[in-house]
Amino acid sequence: MQTPQDNEKLADWLARSAMQDRQAFARLYEATSPRLYAVALRVLQRPAWADEVLQESFVSIWHNAARYRPDLAAPMTWMTQIVRNRAIDWLRGSDNRLDALDPEVVETWVDPAAGPSQRLSDQQQASRLQDCLEHLPAEQRQCVVLAYQHGMSHAELATHLTRPLGTVKSWIRRGLDHLKGCVSA
Incomplete structure (x- = not known):
């Protein structure tokens, strides 16, 4: 302080x-x-x-x-x-650094204490989630990654993306809905 x-x-x-x-x-x-x-x-x-x-x-x-x-x-x-x-x-740079999640973050989704078959299943699910993220529109992907990987609140996202709070919430909701359907398909 x-x-x-x-x-x-x-x-x-x-x-x-x-x-x-x-x-x-x-x-x-x-x-x-x-x-x-x-x-x-x-x-x-x-x-x-x-x-x-x-x-x-x-x-x-x-x-x-x-x-x-x-x-x-x-x-x-x-x-x-x-x-x-x-x-x-x-x-948000021109090379779209949010195209995919950080591979190190994806690794943390796999429980190292799990047995071999569970680790394989976790790795497959993590890979599927990453593939699904890559198919989101850029705005939705950016909001989801910043919110869930970087811990930004909806209000923080709205401020930094200079978008209305409702828009940011909609992008996150639609992105999560897409991910839910994509991962379970």
């Missing part, structure tokens, strides 16, 4: 960064990068992607430090929002 003194330091470093003070920006980076990396990693689930997004986010923070308004948000809140938005943009 940030103390008022921490917020004052961060706000000062942001203000000085807005004036192109590289030392203040370095201090800001040292003080906040571990927490901001954790935010990126939570959304992206891949360390390499989180590293990339963190660096892009700090470039954005450097260029937009003058836009920070301490009367609207705490410094960490403002920077966290930049990282989260950047991470969501990364997932």
